[in-house]
Structure formats: structure tokens, C-alpha cells
Amino acid sequence: MPYDRWLLxxxxxxxxxxxxxxxxxxxxxxxxxxxxxxxxxxxxxLVEHLEALLTGMGRDLDLQTFKxxxxxxGRLLGVRADMTPQVARIDAHRLHRxxxxxxxxxxxxxxxxxxxxxxxxxxLQLGAELYGHDGVExxxxxxxxxxxxxxxxxxxxxxxxxxxxxxxxxxxxxAGLDPxxxxxxxxxxxxxxxxxxxxxxRAWRLPASVRGMLLALTGLNGGGAVxxxxxxxxxxxxxxxxxxxxxxxxxxGLLKRRLPAVTLHIDLxxxxxxxxxxxxxxxxxxxxxxxxxxxxxxxxxxxxxxGRARPATGFSLDLLRLLRxxxxxxxxxxxxxxxxxxxxxxxxxMIAALRRRGTRVIMDLPGRRNGADETGCTHRLVRRxxxxxxxxx
Numbered sequence: 001m002p003y004d005r006w007l008l009x010x011x012x013x014x015x016x017x018x019x020x021x022x023x024x025x026x027x028x029x030x031x032x033x034x035x036x037x038x039x040x041x042x043x044x045x046l047v048e049h050l051e052a053l054l055t056g057m058g059r060d061l062d063l064q065t066f067k068x069x070x071x072x073x074g075r076l077l078g079v080r081a082d083m084t085p086q087v088a089r090i091d092a093h094r095l096h097r098x099x100x101x102x103x104x105x106x107x108x109x110x111x112x113x114x115x116x117x118x119x120x121x122x123x124l125q126l127g128a129e130l131y132g133h134d135g136v137e138x139x140x141x142x143x144x145x146x147x148x149x150x151x152x153x154x155x156x157x158x159x160x161x162x163x164x165x166x167x168x169x170x171x172x173x174x175a176g177l178d179p180x181x182x183x184x185x186x187x188x189x190x191x192x193x194x195x196x197x198x199x200x201x202r203a204w205r206l207p208a209s210v211r212g213m214l215l216a217l218t219g220l221n222g223g224g225a226v227x228x229x230x231x232x233x234x235x236x237x238x239x240x241x242x243x244x245x246x247x248x249x250x251x252x253g254l255l256k257r258r259l260p261a262v263t264l265h266i267d268l269x270x271x272x273x274x275x276x277x278x279x280x281x282x283x284x285x286x287x288x289x290x291x292x293x294x295x296x297x298x299x300x301x302x303x304x305x306x307g308r309a310r311p312a313t314g315f316s317l318d319l320l321r322l323l324r325x326x327x328x329x330x331x332x333x334x335x336x337x338x339x340x341x342x343x344x345x346x347x348x349x350m351i352a353a354l355r356r357r358g359t360r361v362i363m364d365l366p367g368r369r370n371g372a373d374e375t376g377c378t379h380r381l382v383r384r385x386x387x388x389x390x391x392x393x
């Protein structure tokens with residue numbers, strides 16, 4: 001039918017007034033805040049060679065990426081579904097810096113499938129990455145920056161969920177699991193399916209001590225006291241696991257001092273980003289909402305394919321989602337309607353002066369009436385005593 005041609009693809013949306021104006025105002029505020037933290041803006045391209053887009057990010061991103069053939073080279077291209085690999089390429093291959101580098105970005109990404117039923121397939125991804133430092137201080141900085149951006153966007157109160165992939169991977173290595181069994185265990189842990197974990201561990205003939213530590217992961221979640229319990233229950237897990245627990249302890253200490261109003265929750269079975277994270281992982285929530293509003297972690301290996309495997313940590317979020325969970329902002333300041341006087345130099349000079357000061361001025365068009373109602377103007381320019389004056393409607 002004729003109207004079908006105006007329909008957008010499922011999960012792809014457009015933004016209309018006044019929401020588009022609110023979005024732009026929020027975008028500017030957020031980018032200004034990122035700059036205040038020392039993060040430099042980069043603008044990666046919408047499409048790249050497919051292998052560059054998917055490097056180090058695992059099969060999930062491959063399934064989310066739209067693919068097409070470049071008619072000039074015949075190579076396979078991808079429409080970005082995540083800007084993180086692009087920014088890693090920029091740091092590794094284009095900037096060539098040895099010192100720690102702070103980069104930020106914002107742009108639309110395209111997903112082949114919505115992350116949630118009825119969700120968007122075209123999020124406006126915003127994020128920040130810190131390259132060249134492998135200490136917990138850079139992880140804490142990124143988490144604090146993420147919290148600052150969410151607070152700026154009106155997310156209060158805030159809860160942070162933190163884990164560390166090194167704990168799970170260290171236990172999997174100690175158990176001698178092959179990749180297939182490690183993936184099976186990963187899926188069971190995401191459901192905290194304790195009986196099935198024990199059943200699989202017995203079927204794999206794992207030692208009783210290892211079975212106990214794997215089972216313990218399902219219950220090691222809560223406040224800061226979890227880390228003390230974890231050290232006791234995982235004391236035979238090896239140096240890798242102990243090092244990861246120490247990293248979490250130090251990060252939690254830094255966050256408690258810098259973010260006293262934020263609730264910190266530690267979950268050693270939460271493995272978001274399992275395929276590419278190499279250290280701490282985190283997500284931010286608003287109490288009462290089931291889905292994370294922002295997420296991130298350490299991913300030190302991603303730059304290797306570009307020739308420089310620098311340490312890296314970062315976060316990302318969907319700015320459109322943040323916008324739509326806020327109350328609409330108050331109406332903007334005054335808007336002035338000017339008459340359609342094309343040859344009046346004094347009028348045009350006054351309009352130009354008002355606009356230079358940031359005042360919104362709309363010039364009415366000949367043949368139109370009640371323009372103030374149509375445009376939402378609050379004031380009008382009128383001629384009085386040989387000059388132009390602003391009067392309230």
C-alpha cells in the first residue's frame with residue numbers, strides 16, 4: 001500500500017522536535033563534561049572493513065553487524081555495531097602515542113537485532129576510553145567518569161555492579177577446561193544454576209576443591225564484605241584469581257572515597273563482555289530498573305591486531321535511552337516573532353543583534369496569520385516611536 005513506503009524499519013527511529021533539540025542540548029553538555037575530564041573527541045567512520053570492526057570482540061558482535069560488499073574493492077564491509085574497536089584502531093594505528101591517551105566518541109551504531117524486545121536497533125552510542133595504563137587507577141577513573149556522565153543526565157540514585165573476568169578464567173584454567181566446557185560453565189554461571197554447575201563438574205571429574213570454588217561463585221555477590229569471603233572460599237584458586245580479587249579490593253576502595261553516594265555491588269559471577277574483557281567489568285543501574293544504563297571494563301588485547309596491544313579500559317552507553325527516561329526539560333527562554341519586513345534595515349539589524357546574543361527570533365512569512373501560536377513565540381517585535389521594540393504576547 002502507498003503508506004508503507006513511509007514506514008521505517010523495525011527498531012530504527014527518527015527524532016522529531018522538540019525531542020531532537022533536547023537531545024542536542026544533552027549531547028553538548030555531555031561532550032563538554034568529557035572534555036573537562038581531558039578526553040579528546042574522535043569521529044570514526046560509519047563503515048569499515050569487516051575484519052577491523054570485529055577484531056577482538058567475539059561472535060556476538062559479528063551477529064549484530066550488517067555486512068555489505070564494497071563495489072570498488074570487492075572487500076566485505078560492515079556498518080559499525082559498536083564503536084569501541086574503531087577507537088582502539090585509532091589509538092593503535094593513527095595516533096602512535098606512548099603516553100596514556102584519553103579518547104571519547106559519539107555516533108549512531110546499527111544492530112541487526114535489538115538487544116531487548118521492542119528495543120532500538122540504532123542506538124546513539126557515547127563512550128570514553130583510556131589507553132596506555134594498566135593500573136586500577138585508570139579503571140577507577142573510567143568508572144567515576146561514567147558515574148559523572150550519568151548523574152549529569154539525571155540518573156539518581158546510582159548503583160554500580162562490578163566483577164572481574166580474571167576470577168572465572170583463573171578457575172577455568174585451574175580446572176583444565178577446554179573452550180567448549182568453559183563456555184558451558186559460563187552460561188550456567190550467568191543463570192547462577194548451582195545444581196547444574198555441580199552436575200557438570202562431577203561429569204567432568206573435577207576435583208572436589210575445584211567444584212566447591214566454582215559453586216562458590218554463584219553466591220559471591222553483595223557489598224564490600226564479599227571480597228573477604230571470596231579470599232577465604234577461593235584461597236586455593238591460584239595467583240591469577242588472588243590478583244583479580246586484590247584489583248577489585250583496591251578499585252572498591254577508590255570508588256567508596258570518590259563516589260560516596262553511589263551504591264557498590266560486587267558480583268563475581270557477572271561476566272558481561274566475557275569474550276573480550278581482560279580484567280574488571282562493570283555496569284551502572286538505576287534502582288528499580290532491570291537493564292544497565294552504561295557498561296564497560298578493561299580490554300587490554302583489542303589493539304594487538306592493529307600492531308599495538310596497549311592497556312585499555314572504557315565505558316559506553318546509549319544517549320537516546322538516557323534522554324527518554326528523563327522528564328522533558330522546561331521550555332526554552334523567550335522566542336520572538338518578527339514581522340515580514342524584507343526591506344527594513346533597522347529591523348534586520350535588531351534581529352541580527354538578538355540572535356548574536358542567543359535569543360531565538362523567527363521571522364513571520366507574508367500571508368500567514370497567528371504565527372506566534374504556530375511557532376510557540378512568547379514575544380513580538382513591534383514598531384513604536386520610530387523604532388523596534390520587543391513586547392510580550
